[in-house]
Amino acid sequence: MAASSTPQGTLRQRNVGGGSKKKDGASSDSDLDTILKAKAASKKAAGSQREYQITAVLITALAFLTRFWGISHPDEVVFDEVHFGKFASYYIQRTYFFDVHPPFGKLLFAFVGWLVGYDGHFHFDNIGDSYIANKVPYLAFRALPALLGSLTVTVTYLIMWESGYSLPACVLAAGLVLLDNAHIGQTRLILLDATLVFAMACSILCYIRFYKLRHEPFSRKWWKWLIFTGFALSCDMSTKYIGLFAFVSIGSAVCIDLWDLLDIKRPGGALSLPDFVRHFAARAFGLILMPFLFYLFWFQVHFAVLSRSGPGDDFMSPEFQETLSDNVMLANAVTINYYDTLSIMHKETKAYLHSHPDRYPLRYDDGRVSSQGQQVTGYPYNDTNNHWQILPADGDENTRRSVKNHDLVRLRHLVTDTILLSHDVASPYYPTNQEFTTASLEDAYGERAADTLFEVRIENGKPGQEFKSVSSHFKFIHNPSKVAMWTHTTPLPDWGHKQQEINGNKQITPSSNIWLVEDIPSLPADDVRREKVERSVKTLPFLQKWFELQRSMFWHNNQLTSSHPYSSLPYQWPFLLRGVSFWTQNDTRQQIYFLGNPIGWWIASSLLAVFAGILAADQFSLRRGMDALDHRTRSRLYNSTGFFFLVWATHYFPFYVMGRQLFLHHYLPAHLASTLVAGALIEFIFTTEAAEPETPTYQQVKAGKKAAPSPKRHILAGERFAGQSLMGAWIACFVILAVVAASWYFFLPLTYGYPGLTVDQVLKRKWLGYDLHFAK
Structure with missing residues (x-):
């Protein structure tokens, strides 16, 4: 009778001491208890998912606000808009020009101009030329990099999210890009760097998504993210040649992955050589061949659009120039x-x-x-x-x-x-x-x-x-x-x-x-040899034109060695020792000075050094027989954070061997990678992690199976641990972003170009002797 007085809901107590038989497929008490736990864990995960989603929307909205706010100012040509705006006009007028950068980013500007009905009449000849007086749809042109710059903040957040990092780590990494004056300034003007950085960030995100599917090789999703990675890499390199650094970053990770697949002792079992060849061939196709074909495609579009003779003729051979209509050089040949x-x-x-x-x-x-x-x-x-x-x-x-x-x-x-x-x-x-x-x-x-x-x-x-x-x-x-x-x-x-x-x-x-x-x-002007004969436009094979243009581009790129008043050296970039003057207005004392957020850059650069120090300390401890880190923490530190550090290093150190002119904007891809390292380290330093076993799903329990390893668990992108204590990470995140936001606001007049500053206000912003205008 005592048993009957026991509350009916305490099923675990009713089964103590004996294993009652299951009736008609009913679950045992322990199975039901596991199911309840699984449902609770599922609800908790769904709640966490909503937190990430809501935060992503908020960060994206702030990114659009900071990039599009006051984008109409100034209403005149600024800095290198003289080049890339001009190239868009040439594309629209189908006039051949020459530039040392590949065509993808410039074609995007031309496409925007074509969409809004621009006829290419304005050639952006001088800094300070009025857009309003010349009736140029400059807001449409500037909206493209502003859009890509805004989405770059979102992609930075998604990289951390897909890598399994906690919410404060995601917020910090994205926040450092969101509140960075250099990223904002470079993405509000008709420049190529917004396209470059966005493509670079997308290549990292797509590769992480691809790597997370390594337990499902050759599946549809696996192929999809492999192709997306290759396309992003192609867009990166097709914008500027320094996009090749992203190939080095991801290529290094791919080589490590293939080396692991060769290991006969790998947990998933050894691959046969034919299977390994399939893996190698798939990656070679998706990350080498296909990106190269996309790269060639943009040049094909370039040649197809630019069919008329123009200022770029002098850089090409006579045979090439004969493929352009109205070629003055060939008409004047004697x-x-x-x-x-x-x-x-x-x-x-x-x-x-x-x-x-x-x-x-x-x-x-x-x-x-x-x-x-x-x-x-x-x-x-x-x-x-x-x-x-x-x-x-x-x-x-x-x-x-x-x-x-x-x-x-x-x-x-x-x-x-x-x-x-x-x-x-x-x-x-x-x-x-x-x-x-x-x-x-x-x-x-x-x-x-x-x-x-x-x-x-x-x-x-x-x-x-x-x-x-x-x-x-x-x-x-x-x-x-x-x-x-x-x-x-x-x-x-x-x-x-x-x-x-x-x-x-x-x-x-x-x-x-x-x-x-x-x-x-x-030769007299009226000599019979000077008579102009009508010439027909000839054709050349695409690859012959492409090889000739590549040679000329590389040669002239290497010749950009002359000094420039605002050039800088790589060792100056992580410390933000100097910037670049983009535009000034004497009457209003307004100026746009390209400069990053000093506090944000110094924090990110310091954490890069901290990461190197942590790795050195860990290796020293292991040599002395002391193991201070658990396996999962070390795996994430070396593989996930290490991958971000690799991306930073491959986008930074190659500049030391370049002889051409270098400017602060060359550091923007590396700076984005440093923010990823910063977010990862904040979680490592301030978060207490207690790993819990995987919770089986309801269907697995009914089938009598144990929990399967989650497909989201991976080495490169890390793991999201259960039972995290995030209070320390949140505090660190808020403190850092509060200080960074104050610095961002302080330097906004130099980023947006308004309002004008007094002499005293300018002097207060010369933190490291920045060569600002109107300082006296």
């Missing part, structure tokens, strides 16, 4: 005859072949002796000292036939009445290259005759092809020694009037040896 007077220009440096009576010094600064012959130099301006008469090798004064490809010729300098010569004497700057000088007519047709002979070698020319002005790009090869006439931009000393050195380059193949005849001054 056949060159012997005894014509020519002005010869170096294709890449735009310097004319020049000479003057002054001679090389007896000795150079390094002590080497010269020939003391007449100087032959490169001169940037049109001058009579640039005039050379082309003579036949046989000296026949009666011939007036046209010059042909591979002809041997001499060049007579008209002002000094001497003949161009090269000989086995070292040039002023290059001991391995030959000196160029001139010889008297007597010597040129006497004992020095062989040294004055040069071959006209037209690029991609056919035997017997006529040599023409403007259109025939050629190499001038010294016949006896087989060196190519070459010049470079390093100026000669005072004895050479700071002009360019001309010498004989033993390496004939480089494109830097190419010259062209800019004009024929001796």
Whole structure:
């Protein structure tokens, strides 16, 4: 009877001491208890999911607010909008242009302009030109990077969420990007960096989603996220070439993953070699071949749109230019005859072949002796000292036939009445290259005759092809020694009037040896040879055009080595030692100064150092037999946070070996990665984690199965632990973001360009001696 007085709901007590048989499939008391726990855990997970979703919506809304607020100011051209706005206009007008960056980001701007009906009439020629007066839909153009910049904050949050981090860790990482003045400033203008950073962030997110499906290889979802990763990587590299760093980041993770798959002792069992080859081939297709095909696709669109002759023609070969309609260069091409007077220009440096009576010094600064012959130099301006008469090798004064490809010729300098010569004497700057000088007519047709002979070698020319002005790009090869006439931009000393050195380059193949005849001054304007003949537009294979453009892009990108008043070095970026002046307005004392949030950058950079210190301390402890971390915590620290650190390192350290101009905006992808490390470390430092076993689902209990490992558990993206004490993480998150928000607000006038600041207000913002305007 006592048993009957027991409350009916205490099922566990009713089964104590004996295992009653199940009736008609009814669950045992223990099974029902497990089911109740599973339902409770499911409700808790659903509640947690809603918290993440609500926070994501709030952060996205704040991102849109900060990026779009006051985006109409200033209503005039700012900084590099002169380039990328101009390129959008050229696309819309289908006018060929040249740029060192791939076309994807610029095509997006052109697409926006086309959507709003813009005709491309404005060419963004000068900083400060009015958009309103010129009727330019600049708000539509600026809305594109603002949209992508806003979504970058969301993607940063999703990266942390998908990686299994707690809510405060997600909020901190996204908040550091949300409240960063550099990210805001760069995404409110017609610039490429918003597209670059967004694509980079998407590639990380997609790869994490792909990696989480590693227990479901070759499934539909697995393939989907692999393809998405490759597409994001392609968009990254198709915007700027530094997008290649994302390939290095993810490629490193892929190599580690493939190496683990080879391990015969791996928990999931060893893969057979055919299976491993399938895994390798799938990743090679999704992350190498397919991104490269997308990359080629954007260039195909680029060539298809730009069908008309334009300012980019000069960077391309005559064969390429013949594929463009209305090409002025080809229309002005004139056949060159012997005894014509020519002005010869170096294709890449735009310097004319020049000479003057002054001679090389007896000795150079390094002590080497010269020939003391007449100087032959490169001169940037049109001058009579640039005039050379082309003579036949046989000296026949009666011939007036046209010059042909591979002809041997001499060049007579008209002002000094001497003949161009090269000989086995070292040039002023290059001991391995030959000196160029001139010889008297007597010597040129006497004992020095062989040294004055040069071959006209037209690029991609056919035997017997006529040599023409403007259109025939050629190499001038010294016949006896087989060196190519070459010049470079390093100026000669005072004895050479700071002009360019001309010498004989033993390496004939480089494109830097190419010259062209800019004009024929001796030919009258009404000469029959100047009559313009209508030319039909020709075609070239896509890959031939692509290879030519790639060579030119890489060469000119490497030439961006000149100093700039606002350039900076990589060691300055993590500490935010200087920024870039984008725009000023003297009347209102307004200015846009590109600068990150100093507090946010210093915190993120400090936590990078903390992470390196934690790893070093952990390794030292392990060497001494002390294991302070559990397996799961160490796995997340090394693999998940380590992956974020790898992304930062691969987007930062390569700049140390670059010789081109560098600016603060080059650090933005690395800064985003540093915020991921910051969020992960805040959770590691301030969160107490107690791992709990997986809770079986209701269906698993009915089937009598144990809990299966969750597909969300993974090494790269970490695990979300149950039983976390997040109070410390929340406090750290709020304190950090409060300080960062104060710094963000303090520097807003420099980011948004208004209001104007007084001298005292400007001086208060010169924290590290930033070169701000209106400081006095």
